[in-house]
Amino acid sequence: MKTLAEYQQIVENEITKQFFDKKTEPKELFAPIEYILEEGGKRLRPALCLLACNLFSEQIEQAVKPAVALETFHNFTLLHDDIMDKADMRRGRATVHKKWNENTAILSGDAMVILAYQLLEEIDNKHLSAVLKVFNQTSLDVCIGQQYDMNFEQRPLGNELNAVTEEEYLFMISKKTSVLIAASLQIGAILGGASKQDAENLYAFGENLGIAFQLQDDLLDVFGNEVEFGKRIGGDILANKKTFLLIKAYELLSEKTQLDTLISFSPQNEKEALLKISKVTEIYNLLTIKQITEQKSLQFYNKALQALENVQIVESKKEILKEFAKKLLNRKK
Amino acid sequence: MKTLAEYQQIVENEITKQFFDKKTEPKELFAPIEYILEEGGKRLRPALCLLACNLFSEQIEQAVKPAVALETFHNFTLLHDDIMDKADMRRGRATVHKKWNENTAILSGDAMVILAYQLLEEIDNKHLSAVLKVFNQTSLDVCIGQQYDMNFEQRPLGNELNAVTEEEYLFMISKKTSVLIAASLQIGAILGGASKQDAENLYAFGENLGIAFQLQDDLLDVFGNEVEFGKRIGGDILANKKTFLLIKAYELLSEKTQLDTLISFSPQNEKEALLKISKVTEIYNLLTIKQITEQKSLQFYNKALQALENVQIVESKKEILKEFAKKLLNRKK
Numbered sequence: 001m002k003t004l005a006e007y008q009q010i011v012e013n014e015i016t017k018q019f020f021d022k023k024t025e026p027k028e029l030f031a032p033i034e035y036i037l038e039e040g041g042k043r044l045r046p047a048l049c050l051l052a053c054n055l056f057s058e059q060i061e062q063a064v065k066p067a068v069a070l071e072t073f074h075n076f077t078l079l080h081d082d083i084m085d086k087a088d089m090r091r092g093r094a095t096v097h098k099k100w101n102e103n104t105a106i107l108s109g110d111a112m113v114i115l116a117y118q119l120l121e122e123i124d125n126k127h128l129s130a131v132l133k134v135f136n137q138t139s140l141d142v143c144i145g146q147q148y149d150m151n152f153e154q155r156p157l158g159n160e161l162n163a164v165t166e167e168e169y170l171f172m173i174s175k176k177t178s179v180l181i182a183a184s185l186q187i188g189a190i191l192g193g194a195s196k197q198d199a200e201n202l203y204a205f206g207e208n209l210g211i212a213f214q215l216q217d218d219l220l221d222v223f224g225n226e227v228e229f230g231k232r233i234g235g236d237i238l239a240n241k242k243t244f245l246l247i248k249a250y251e252l253l254s255e256k257t258q259l260d261t262l263i264s265f266s267p268q269n270e271k272e273a274l275l276k277i278s279k280v281t282e283i284y285n286l287l288t289i290k291q292i293t294e295q296k297s298l299q300f301y302n303k304a305l306q307a308l309e310n311v312q313i314v315e316s317k318k319e320i321l322k323e324f325a326k327k328l329l330n331r332k333k
Numbered sequence: 334m335k336t337l338a339e340y341q342q343i344v345e346n347e348i349t350k351q352f353f354d355k356k357t358e359p360k361e362l363f364a365p366i367e368y369i370l371e372e373g374g375k376r377l378r379p380a381l382c383l384l385a386c387n388l389f390s391e392q393i394e395q396a397v398k399p400a401v402a403l404e405t406f407h408n409f410t411l412l413h414d415d416i417m418d419k420a421d422m423r424r425g426r427a428t429v430h431k432k433w434n435e436n437t438a439i440l441s442g443d444a445m446v447i448l449a450y451q452l453l454e455e456i457d458n459k460h461l462s463a464v465l466k467v468f469n470q471t472s473l474d475v476c477i478g479q480q481y482d483m484n485f486e487q488r489p490l491g492n493e494l495n496a497v498t499e500e501e502y503l504f505m506i507s508k509k510t511s512v513l514i515a516a517s518l519q520i521g522a523i524l525g526g527a528s529k530q531d532a533e534n535l536y537a538f539g540e541n542l543g544i545a546f547q548l549q550d551d552l553l554d555v556f557g558n559e560v561e562f563g564k565r566i567g568g569d570i571l572a573n574k575k576t577f578l579l580i581k582a583y584e585l586l587s588e589k590t591q592l593d594t595l596i597s598f599s600p601q602n603e604k605e606a607l608l609k610i611s612k613v614t615e616i617y618n619l620l621t622i623k624q625i626t627e628q629k630s631l632q633f634y635n636k637a638l639q640a641l642e643n644v645q646i647v648e649s650k651k652e653i654l655k656e657f658a659k660k661l662l663n664r665k666k
Contacts (some may be wrong), residue, residue, distance in 0.1 A: 029480040082441060084436040103417040106439060110413060111476040113446050117470040125458050132461075136451040142446040147362040245381060247632065 001054055001320060007047040010060075014068045015043075018119065032096045032108040033115070036075050039091045039240050045184040046071040046293075052188030055317050062124065063191040066131060069119035070184045073135075076112035077142055077180075079105055084150065123191070130190050134203075138183035145175025152242050157263070158250040166251065170211060178210025195312070204307035205321070208300045213328050215297040218243040220331075222281060223290055231329075233278035238267065244296065245289050246280075252287045259283055285329055301329050334387055334653060335457050340380040343393075347401045348376075351452070354553030361663035365441040366448070369408050372424045374553075378517040379404040381657075385535055388650050395457065399464060402452035403517045406468075407447035410475055412438055416604040417483065446472075456524070464524050467536075473574045478508025485575050491583040493595070497575050499584065503544060511543025530643070538654070545633040548660050551576040552626050553664075555614060557628035565608035571600065577629065578622050587622050592616055 014124035019037050024030045053063035056120070081087075083105050083211060084097040089095060097105035123131055149172055156163045186203040220229050221236040222245060236243050240263055253259060262280055267273040284290065308318055352370055355361045379400035386396035386433075415428040416438050422428060430438035434621065451591055483507055489496045521537040527535070553562050554569040555578060569576050573596055586592060595613055600606040637658060641651055 026477065026480050026484060028484055029477060070568075080439055084439060106417060107476055107480055107483075108414055110442075110446065111473060113443065114469055114472045114476065117450060117465070118473065121462060121465045121469055125460075125462060128461055128465075129454060129456075129458060132450070132454045136447060136454055137446045140444060140451065143440055143447065144362060147440055148358050150440075151359060151361055247417065 004047055004051065004320065004324060007050040007054075008043045010050060010064060011043045011046040011067055015071065016063050018065075018068055024323050028100075028104065029108055029111055032079075032100055032104055034113055035099070036079050036090075036096055036240075037072070039093060041091065043071060044305050045074055045180060048181065048206070049184040049188035049191075051320065052185040052194075053192035054188075055202075055231070055309075055313050056189060056192030056194045056198070060192075064120045066187055066191060067184070068121060069116040069135070070180065070187065072112055072116040072119065073139060073142075074180055076109050076116065077146070079112065081146060083109075086144070109295075112250065125199065127149060127190055131187050134183050134186050134190070139180045141175045141179045145172055145177070145179070148172040151175055153244075156313040157242065157246065158253075158256050163248055163250070166244070166247055169242065169247050171245055173214040174207060174211055177214045178207045181210040181213075198311050198313070201275030201307045201310045205304045205325075207312075208304035208307060209325050209328060212297045212300040212304065215244055215293055215300070216329060216331060219244055219290065219297070222284065232280070234273075237277050237280045238273055244293055245284055248292055249283055249287055249289055253283070301325065334650060335385075335581065337380055337384065337653065337657060338386075340383040341376045343383060343397060344376045344379040344400055344404065347397050348404065350403055352384070353399075354610070361437065362441055362444055365412075365433055365437055366445055366571070368432070369412050369423075370405070372426060376404060376426065378407055378513055381514065381539070382521035384518040384653065385518040385527075386525035387521075388535075388644075388646050389522060389525030389527045391530070393525075396521050397458060399520055399524060400517070401546065402449040403513065403520065405445055406472060406475075406514055406591055407615045409442050409449065410446065410479070412442040414479060416442075417479070426648075440447070443529040460523055464520050467516050467519050467523070471512045474508045474512045478505055478510070478512070481505040482509055484623060488575075490575065491586075491589050496583070497580055501581055502575065502577055502580050506547040507544055510547045511540045512548075514543040515539030531644050531646070533642045538637045538644075538658075540662060541633045541640060542658050545630045545637065548577055548626055548630040548665060549662060550636055551578055552623065554631070560598035563661045567606075567614070570610050570613045571606055572640075577626055578617060581625055582616055582620055582622055585622075586616070594611065630662065634658065 008063070015037055019030075019034055022030075049067040049070055050060050050063055053060045078090065079096050082090055083097045083102055087095050088098050093099075095105075096108065100108075117135075120128070120131060120135060141318070148168070152164050152168075152172065182203040183206070185206040189199040189202045218236065221231075222234060224233055226233045235241075236246075240246075249259060250256060262276060262283075264273075265276055267276050275331045305322070308321060309320065310323075348370055352363075352367050355363075382400040382403055383393050383396055387391045411423065412429050415423055416430045416435055420428050421431050426432075428438075429441065433441075450468075453461070453464060453468060481501070481599075485497050485501075485505065515536040516539070518539040519532045522532040522535045551569065554564075554576070555567060557566055559566045568574075571580075582592060583589060592613070595609060595616075598605075599608055600609050638655070641654060641658075644651065
């Protein structure tokens, strides 16, 4: 087994080979793809794919291109989501549709999906069909998650008919965030020659961990340290985003007028923004939302570990995944 | 062998089964997909896929889902192209981004690509990899064609540096239009158990025929019969679209001032529009552009037939493809 950083380096090298070294024409189509892959973040999904493969096989070469396929697909979703969310910035740089234009962002994104599938086509015949099925279902799930996320924006909170429930929220983040992490592990396992059951248990590990991860994300936005978090604290509150925290607060409050008033209040300056954030946070504190969310996150973390327990490999190999899970749960950014 | 209409009916039934009968949630994601597939036009690509399979095998069942994958991918390109082209209408109805909104059109289109790949996942192991490679390369080619088409809009005509050439135009329409027709035939052939060479010859047949088809399309826009064509005659002229006709006219004219003036003229009413159309058509007539384009189209038609000649099947089976090619070349709409 290697360290996560070593898997990440293998991924980085393959991305360079597949995307940065080829100067494919027309550049208008491929330059935005290079651009979004350049500042690629943590390469979490492909690194997990290689790691999962390595749990079952010393040969991880066959998982390198599929790992990059997962990263390519992930970045495609960011590219198109940024158009839909009208986001101007990503990882400190202009988003593709801002740097170029919307048409470029749509078409380059489309090409990225296909390039992702192209990175799967050399998979050995004995695994190709199984991997393709997981990749397809997961990719569709991510689209479904994004659609529910957009639907939720149009729906009410609180007691109103058709208000977003905790259960629906967890379902949405599972689709939008967790399944691709889960599939990365499952696909790596399949390519490493894992049994069907082990591959599915790793999927379950990733899915539950992904939900815990997203709940931590919701928490950090309100209770994180601005310097460590690297983003403005309270951004979700200002955007009235229907996070686990807000949905839970509405569920627990018997008298919702004060929160309703805060939600409908649109700050006109920094002072008002800070006031809104502190008032909503006050309600969260009163309801012990932080503890409730941590508890929920821990539930999913434990379910993830349980799934990992069931994987039939030596305990020592599970350590790196356990370390990784612990780090995710205790992260500050 | 069956008639083209019979293949089309098989496709229609499978589309109903795969899309219209399933009421998959969330409806916001899937309703636009049903909508664009409802008025599906001629189902040309999937019908050709089944036909090509049938040239080599009595069993065409294994080609039905892949055929629908090709139709799904084709309709995805229409959906996203309509956003990029800001088109309001398609086949007499509002486009998806007009009926819903742009975000819906982007995300539903994304889901369609994945649904197309999902329709490939049950292909037998012995053909899956080969089909996937053709499908991937073709899909990427279609994106490349669309990008060149958008690039051409920004580029000049005539003697100017960087003007679009005839060769570039033919390359673009080959990517944007022909390759998917070609791939439909090749994929059908692979699934029917054709030799690599036969499958590639059918690809070449489709590719050349597709170019001939697109050149006919350019011609019909100017020289067609409005009633039979079903669209306004001269639409391309009014849009200053860089068709084969316009590129050729610029190439042949030694004195380009008159055409330059006409191109830069933006009609303000119907009378001026008709004037622009008739003046440009006059130049086309003077240069015998119709005959030149027909000649070029015929060249590709003959190349298509030559490729078909090389396919190692009994002559009688080629008849339906020859009939089909002839009909495409002599079509009025």
